[in-house]
Amino acid sequence: xxxxxxxxxxxxxxxxxxxxxxxxxxxxxxxxxxxxxxxxxxxxxxxxxxxxxxxxxxxxxxxxxxxxxxxxxxxxxxxxxxxxxxxxxxxxxxxxxxxxxxxxxxxxxxxxx
Amino acid sequence: xxxxxxxxxxxxxxxxxxxxxxxxxxxxxxxxxxxxxxxxxxxxxxxxxxxxxxxxxxxxxxxxxxxxxxxxxxxxxxxxxxxxxxxxxxxxxxxxxxxxxxxxxxxxx
Numbered sequence: 385x386x387x388x389x390x391x392x393x394x395x396x397x398x399x400x401x402x403x404x405x406x407x408x409x410x411x412x413x414x415x416x417x418x419x420x421x422x423x424x425x426x427x428x429x430x431x432x433x434x435x436x437x438x439x440x441x442x443x444x445x446x447x448x449x450x451x452x453x454x455x456x457x458x459x460x461x462x463x464x465x466x467x468x469x470x471x472x473x474x475x476x477x478x479x480x481x482x483x484x485x486x487x488x489x490x491x492x493x494x495x496x497x
Numbered sequence: 498x499x500x501x502x503x504x505x506x507x508x509x510x511x512x513x514x515x516x517x518x519x520x521x522x523x524x525x526x527x528x529x530x531x532x533x534x535x536x537x538x539x540x541x542x543x544x545x546x547x548x549x550x551x552x553x554x555x556x557x558x559x560x561x562x563x564x565x566x567x568x569x570x571x572x573x574x575x576x577x578x579x580x581x582x583x584x585x586x587x588x589x590x591x592x593x594x595x596x597x598x599x600x601x602x603x604x605x606x
Contacts (some may be wrong), residue, residue: 388540415592425585426596427541434592474540476594483529483548486594488540 386411390475390489398497399465405492407458407475416458418450419474427474433458433468434480465496501585501597507574508603517570517600519585524565529588532559532570534581535599541584544570580604 388409407416414435419427432440433452447469449461457474459493472493478486507522509515529548533541536560544584545559547550547568558571572579582599 396537419596426582427596427598432594440591440593453503476541477564478592478594480592483546485531485543485546486533486541488533488542490540 386487388475388477388487388489390473390492392492393490394493396495396497397462397465399467401465402410402461402463404462404476405460405473405494407477407489408456409477409487410456411477411487412455412479413477413487414455414480415478416452417478418458419473419476420459421472421491438447443449462494465494467496470491470495501587502593503583503585503597503600505598506601506603508605509572510605511577512574514577515572515575515602516557517572517583517585517602518567519569519597521569521585521587522566524525524587525589526565527590530561530565530568531586531594532557532583533586533596534583536580536581537601541596546588575602575604577604577606 391406416433418430421427429442430444431450436452440442447464472491474491475489476486531546532544535541545557547559560569582601584596584599
């Protein structure tokens with residue numbers, strides 16, 4: 385199984401809602417990533433987890449709250465988002481061994497209304 | 498974060514080779530050079546990666562300059578399915594994985 389599965393595929397939420405994005409992989413990868421991608425722009429790194437611990441936070445606003453409950457699962461909790469947070473949110477995973485590639489999910493298309 | 502620079506767009510005729518360049522002049526000795534591509538409305542897909550030597554796989558070849566300050570992704574025979582945005586990325590020891598601006602490849606039938 386070489387897939388990274390993201391759910392849901394699409395999400396529409398109001399600015400006062402609380403929602404969560406989910407990412408799952410069963411490749412035994414111990415590095416997991418969240419990216420945000422606006423239309424026609426490259427993905428921007430948000431968070432990196434290494435061995436289930438947050439290792440990089442790219443100064444992301446606190447309305448985005450990541451969580452890594454176990455080595456297969458990565459969540460992104462959303463609260464009080466703004467319309468400008470609408471984007472494609474991508475999850476990726478890779479082995480901690482340096483000479484390996486990353487696997488990306490298909491993303492969650494988020495619209496904040 | 499080590500940066501990469503790529504041309505914004507390139508065109509190629511179908512079934513001809515394509516050379517996609519990437520400059521990474523601030524690369525450190527332990528950074529791996531990765532290439533990914535992204536089709537519309539999909540997540541990025543791994544293409545190839547290398548450290549110092551040229552690399553080949555079923556999808557492409559990667560040519561790395563001797564000083565490692567640049568690299569070139571080579572698609573040997575472009576097909577319409579190769580039309581995508583191609584990203585050159587440096588992976589460092591801190592597991593940081595930053596995308597550059599990418600090159601949008603158009604394949605002309």
